[in-house]
Amino acid sequence: MIRRTSQDIRRLNRFEVLRRVYAGPGAMSRQDVAAATGLSFATVANLTAELLEAGVLVEAGHEESGGGRPRARLAVNAERGALIGVDIAETSVHAELFDLALTVRHSVERPLPPGDVRPSDVVDALAGAVGELLAASGTDRARVLGAGVSVPGMVEREGGVSSFSPYWSWHEVPLRALLDERLGLPLWLDNPLRASTVAEMWCGAGREVDDLVVLTLRAGVGAGIAIGGQLYRGFTNSAGEWGHTCLALDGRPCTCGNRGCVEAYVSLRGIAETWRELAPGDARATGPDDAVTVAALARAADAGDPAAAAAIDRIGRYLGAPVATLVNLVNPQVVVVGNQVVDLLGERLLPVAYEAVGRHALALPHRAATLCRSTVPHNPVTLGAATFALEGFLDDREVFGPVSRMRKAAKGGAGAGG
Amino acid sequence: MIRRTSQDIRRLNRFEVLRRVYAGPGAMSRQDVAAATGLSFATVANLTAELLEAGVLVEAGHEESGGGRPRARLAVNAERGALIGVDIAETSVHAELFDLALTVRHSVERPLPPGDVRPSDVVDALAGAVGELLAASGTDRARVLGAGVSVPGMVEREGGVSSFSPYWSWHEVPLRALLDERLGLPLWLDNPLRASTVAEMWCGAGREVDDLVVLTLRAGVGAGIAIGGQLYRGFTNSAGEWGHTCLALDGRPCTCGNRGCVEAYVSLRGIAETWRELAPGDARATGPDDAVTVAALARAADAGDPAAAAAIDRIGRYLGAPVATLVNLVNPQVVVVGNQVVDLLGERLLPVAYEAVGRHALALPHRAATLCRSTVPHNPVTLGAATFALEGFLDDREVFGPVSRMRKAAKGGAGAGG
DNA sequence: GATCTTATTCGAAGGGTTGGAAGAAGAGCG
């Protein structure tokens, strides 16, 4: 039922080549790319020619040669266009403008009203943020190649519909339709898990690797899965919902209505809750903002507070078991953990968690998997959202046609077009 | 790093076409296959021509036509050759002979000595069973296209090495090397999880579906995952190890040395254990053979024993939560449950389990997934093992060369061979 | 400036799929 054509090969190879150039430490030659991808040199030359023609890559000088023709250095043409990545979170909308090299150029954050946010609130905040972004950076809207938007919960990607939100009582909200005319930009919707994963694939530990799991730990938690170098979406684009894995039968109540979910233990809220359990009288553990509480926990632990240390120890064990589940089930090459929880607690939490993973996972998949912290700078969700836009642009048949078209263009000149 | 060539497309399409013929209710025309696979008619004609020439398919009469040329019926040529599937289990070796249509022709079972079985014991039993199989069925060894062997635990497939066995103290046992000369047959090794999965893909619910999870519940438990119509193996061929998912922090001890694993609750042993917990005095629950105990549990429940009913209820809940984990994480189209536990307890256990899955899984992936019992007849592990041999045969470049070779052969006749 | 060495480009070949024309095979009817 899955249609496989040779053009898919082309498309994947195009992605692969470009990803290597992004990955490269700034000086990637065609030779390097060929070696790294395993493609023949001719193919790499083909693909880079196409990417050069499209303006996505540029040749930036030459490497030094020890005799013989020097290799041309390939680089991403950051100025080819702009990308926008938007992270819709529980309390705010965060929008960032990237250049084509995926470096942040401008950043805007707009708060959302507290409580049950309506779709129109989000649309207003988002459109406002994007407008501000463009104005502040002096970017012409026409130069923006696309905008990626991350919406929490379940997203029907093709239709651009948010079919379920964990925070607000949204059902089947047609976000794309609502945003389309307000933005006037090619739009790509998905959720934070998949955005973070794609960010890792282009800019993080996923660059070198085919089978990858990316853990997103913030207000909600979940996993993104990449298999064979491609994001795995599942049958209805909801694969990777790891947050509601049962960690403890009849355990803590979770926002999903169930008990004992992973999310109830290792989300920001779950972490705060564990601290409260272990430090009943501690006022620092009782604030309304979980992120603040977790930051306080980190400080308390650093200051040698024994209850805080005990809490982190326990949280690490809570985290280790379900990570081991992932390792056993997916058998990935790399597991990346990232986002707020890790930013706040990483130093202390991860060693404990890693050790717990070792106890729970089977030897073979455990040995095979490298666990690491995300090295993606800044907010992986906005970056990933922008990457969706980048991928969308790379799929544009107007820009990247079949090879024969190129050959014809090269031969026939500007002749009988149409 | 993954090399993608157009020949892979060909290979996958060949599989796809053949799988449809296996799936078909006995009368599949080229037209039907084209419609079912989404391939163009020309391609289907191409591929069937190749399969006909190789003798894998035959044309078996014509469909009735209401005017117009009647469609040719395609069928698998059962007599093209034989396949052997072997299931190495804890206490016995089960070997079966299949024809090419994957129907069982002969079946042999040999006990293994109790305790810590040596590799040579297994090799002897296996070689003996295969010999008996061939002798009893009067099959010439040369007619056997290959043998698939399922070994519990971790298997290094390429090298044919059993790198870890959960029952015996095996480490890096080179089974292929040991078996090769004894059998003199093309050999394919893997584990029961993946064997069952492949069996479902060719003969069960997986025929119609691209994203699939197959649960194997017997002495050990685990999942097989198929994605995009292909078995997913993970980085080191150990994906799907679901049995040691943590179900209850600090719960029951498991054979793996850990606590609270799924396997400790829903394997044959785990089920017996639960019954013992709930019916402390019941002698039926204390036998040495877990399969016998579980069968007794089924009878007790059928007879209206309240403790047995309570046990099944609880086991169903134990099963539901980790199945929901799979549903959330993999977001498959179908989840098939099968093997001994289901054979013995299915009627009573599965409804309870299904209900528990509904409570634990998220709405969207839960709605997307159909849970069903395996419809594969007989032992899915031997069948799956034989299917590995079938797949191996279909990959044989001697038999299924590139298209151009066919075209040449058709044109040039029997001329300048070599 | 000739020679060496290495990088790119180019063209032909090889592997695949597909749409459409041409051939094949029954059914129906005069």
Next chain:
DNA sequence: CGCTCTTCTTCCAACCCTTCGAATAAGATC
């Protein structure tokens, strides 16, 4: 029986993609 109609199959040319190897380009070195 032969013609026509309909539908299935085969065959061919067109197209897409990768890759090998020869030819060409571009510095370094002597």
